[in-house]
Amino acid sequence: MKSRFYRPLSLASVSPSYFPEIALYVRNSGNYILYKNHDRQFTEEDRHRLERTNTSFLYVRSGDMDAVTEYLEQNLDTLLARDDIDSNAKGTILYQTAANYVTDVFDEPGKTADIIRCRSLIRHLMKYVAGHEDALKALQAITSQNYYIFTHSVQVAALMMLVHDRLFRLNQDEMIDVGIGSLLHDVGMVFLSGQLLDKPDALAAIEYHKAKQHAQKGYEHLQSAGTLSEVSLTIVRHHHEKYDGSGYPAGLKGDDIPRSAQLAALCDTYCAMTTDRPKHTALPGAEALRIMEDEVGGAFSPDLFYRFADVVKGKGKA
Template identity: 60%
Template sequence: MNDRFWRPISIDCIDPGLFPSVALYLKSTGNYVLYKNEERPFTEDDRRRLERNFTEFLYVRTGDLEEINDYLENNLTEILARDELDSMAKGRILYQTSVNYVIDVFESPEIASNLARSRKLIQHLMHYLTTDAHALESLQSIVGHNFYIYTHSVQVTALNLLLHEQLFNVTPDEMIDVGIGSMLHDFGMIFITEQVLDKPDALSQVEYYKVKQHTQKGYEFLKRNGLNSEVALTIVRHHHERYDGNGYPAGIKGDNIPRSAQLSALCDVYSALITDRSYRKASTHADALKMMREEAKGGAFNIELFKRFEEIITARKTNSTA
C-alpha cells in the first residue's frame, strides 16, 4: 500500500479527552490494519495497551490530517504541559507537528503564506530547545518514520534555533524568522523531479545543476507568495554559500554571507552527515564534526564560527548522555 496515503501519529500526541474522532490504524508487516474506528473513542487503556506492546506510532489516513493538524496545533500548549511526558515524548510530539507542517507546505505550497501556523509551532519548538537539556538528542533520535527531506528540515530548524540563541543576541521576532527560514530552507526541492532526488548514484553535471537551483527557485517562489522576512528568505537562498566563495547560488564570500546563512550552512551539512541517505550511511557525531573541521580548515566555513558550533553541539551531546 502506498505510504503517501498514511501519516504516523505518535501515541504521546493522543490526548483521550481532546483527540478528534478519526479512525486509527496500526502498521503491521507493511500493511495498515484498523486499530479503532471513528466512533470508538481512544482511551487511557488503549494507550497503556499500546505502550506495553512497544507501539510508538499509530497511523491516520491523509484525508483526516486536517483535523489532526488542527487538534495538534490548537492543543500543543496543553499537551506539552502534561506532567507524565518526558523529554523524548515532548520531542516526538513537536517533531511530529513540525513534520506535518513541512509536508503540508511541500504538498500545498500556498500554505507557506500562512505564517501564523509556523509562528506558533516555532515558539513551542524554541521553548522546548532552550528549557530541556535533552531536547536536541530527543529530536535527533526520532528519525526513520518520514522521508529524508522532512526529517532534515525539522532537524536543521532545531539546530539553527539553538545556535542562534546561544551565539547571537537575536530578538524573539527574528528568532521566529530564523525558524521559518530553516523549516522551508529546502522548499525549492519541490521543483526538482523525484528521479533526480532519489537517485542512488552520483548525479550527472546536468542533474547537479538542477539540484543547485533549489535555493534560488525556493527563494523566488516564497518571496512571490508572501514570505517577506529578510532573514527567512536569506536562509532559503543562501544556505549553500561557502566562506571561500565556492558555494551557490550567488558565490558570495566571507562575511558578505549573512551570519544566519553561515550558521544555516553548518546546521545543514551536519544534519545531512548524521542521517542515512540512499547513497551512504549516516556518520557518527564525531566523524561528522571531523569532516566538517577539515572543510572549515580548507576554507568552506568561517573557522571561528565552526568552533563555536562544534562546542555547542558537543556540549548538548554530553549533556544528554550524562
Template identity: 80%
Template sequence: MKNRFYRPLSLACISPGYFPDIALFIKNNGNFILYKNHDRKFTEADRQRLEWTSTQFLYVRSGDMDVVTEYLEHNLDSLLVRSDIDSGSKGTILYQTAANYVTDIFDEPDKTADIIRCRSLMRHLMKYVSGHEDALKALQAITSQNHYIFTHSVQVAALMMLVHDRLFALTHDEMIDVGVGSLLHDFGLVFLSGDLLDKPDALSAIEYHKVKQHTQKGYEHLHSAGTLGEVSLTIVRHHHEKYDGSGYPSGLKGDQIPRSAQLAALCDTFCAMTTDRPKHNAIPQTEALKIMGEEVGSSFNPELFKRFEAVVSGKTA
C-alpha cells in the first residue's frame, strides 16, 4: 500500500493560515505539478484562485499525509463548527479525515489498537449523518479522487449510521460500535497482496478463496487487539454472510446472522454498486435497488431490505 506517491486532498480541507507547512501539487494531464512549496503559507488568495478555476482537489506527497491526517483529526472539532464553512464542505472534511484514517491503518495495521481515534471520528460522523438529510452527498466528492477501498469504507460507515439512525433506537455507544465496525469492515484486505487486490482480470477460484479469507483474518487481528466491541467485530466477521446460508465465513443462515451484519451486507453492496470502482462503473441508485431486490430471500433479509430501501430512497422520516 506504500506505493501511492501522491494522495488527493479536498480543497475544503485546506484552511488558509492554518494548514500545515507542506508542499501542495495540482494534477494536470496525469502529471503532478508543484503549486506551493513547504515554506509558503496557503493563503485566502490561493483558495479564491483555485475556486475560480473550479479546482476541487490538490495533492500531497504520501510521506506528508501523516501530517495532514494529524492536522485534520486534531482540528476536526473547530473545523466542523466554523460559520464560514458550509454544510457540504464540512461533510467533505469529515469524510476525507475518515478516509485518511483508513489509509493510515492499512499502511500500519497495528494502529488499529488506538481505537480512540476511530471512535472520535465516528462520534463526528454520527452527529453529521443524523443532522443532515443529504448527509451522503458530500461523499461523491471524495470517492472519485481517493483510492476506492478507503472511501468505500467511509461510505459504508456513513450509510450504516444513517440507516440505524432512521430505523432503530440505538444508544450512543451502540451507534459508535456500528460505525467503527463499518469503517473497519474490510480491514482484512490488508493481509492480501497488492497484486491480488489490483488485478484487472477476473479472479481464479484459488484467488477468490484467498479474498474470501479477509473477513476472518480481519476479525482475528482486531479481536486480538482487544479494543473493539462485539458489535464492531460481528460486522467485520459476518458482513459477507447471505440470508440463504451460502455466504462466508461461517455459512450463517436467516436470523442466525446478526442484524448489524445483515445491514452491513446491504450497505456494502449498495455502496459498491453506486460508486465507480476498479472493473465496474457506478450505476444509478434506482437500478442498484432493483438488482438488490432480485436477491431478496437469497442474499438479503426481505424485511430489512424493504426498510433499507425506504431509507436510501428518502421515504422515511
C-alpha cells in the first residue's frame, strides 16, 4: 500500500519560518504528487495557494517522520500560541504530534523510557481537552487521513482525560498519569507479529490467545523501564479486564478492577467502534453506546457506563 510510505501532515502545522528541509506531497485520487522538493523553502504563498484549493493536509515520506516529529515537538508551544490558527487546527496539530509520538514508540519500543516527551504531550493534551467543548472533533480530521499513524491511542487518551475532567476531581499529576497510561495502553502490540496484527479475518483460537498477551507484555516492558507511575501501569495492564471477571490478563472482577482501568476499557471500546478500521466501518456514537449498553454488568460497570455515556453525549459534569 502506497499510504504506508506517506504520512499526513496538517497544513496548519507547516510553518514557513522553521519547517525542516523535507519534501512535501499532495494527494490526488489516491496518488501522492510532489508539491515541493526538500531544497525549496515552504512559503506563505504556498500556504495561501493550498488554502484556496481547500487543502487541509500535506504528506511526507515515512522516512522523513523523525524530522517532522522533532519539529512538531520542539515548536508545539509556538504553534499552539499562534493567533492565526483556530482551535480546531490547533487540536489537529496537537493530536497529530501525539500520534507521531506513539508511532515513534511502536517503531522503537525503547523510546518509552523517554517519558519526558510523553509527559509534555499529555500536559498539552490535557489543557486542550479541558478547555474546548468540542475537543474531540479535531481528532476526526487526522484519524480520517490514515489509521496507520496510531490515532486510536490518541483518541483513547483524549477521551480518558475528558471523562476524568468531567467526572472526577483529580490533581494535575494524577491526570497526567492517566493520560500517559492511556496513550501507551496498547504498546504491548509491538511485541506481536505483524501478520497477526494485519490479519483481515477473524483470529484462530491460538492467535487470539497470543493477541491477548499484549496487555501483560506492555505492562512488563513499561515496568522494566521504571519511569511510569502505578496508575499508568495499571491502565496498560488491566484495560481488558471485564466487570464479570471474564477479562484478561488477571481475570479481575467488579470493583477489584481499578477505576482507571475500567474507564480505559470503556474509552478503548468506544473509540474502536466509532473509528474506521480495516476490519469494520465506524459506527455512529449513539449506535456504539447502544451496543455497549448490552454489555453492562458483563464487560462494564453499570455506574461507570452510564456516567461515561453522559460525558460522551455532552451531559456529564463533575
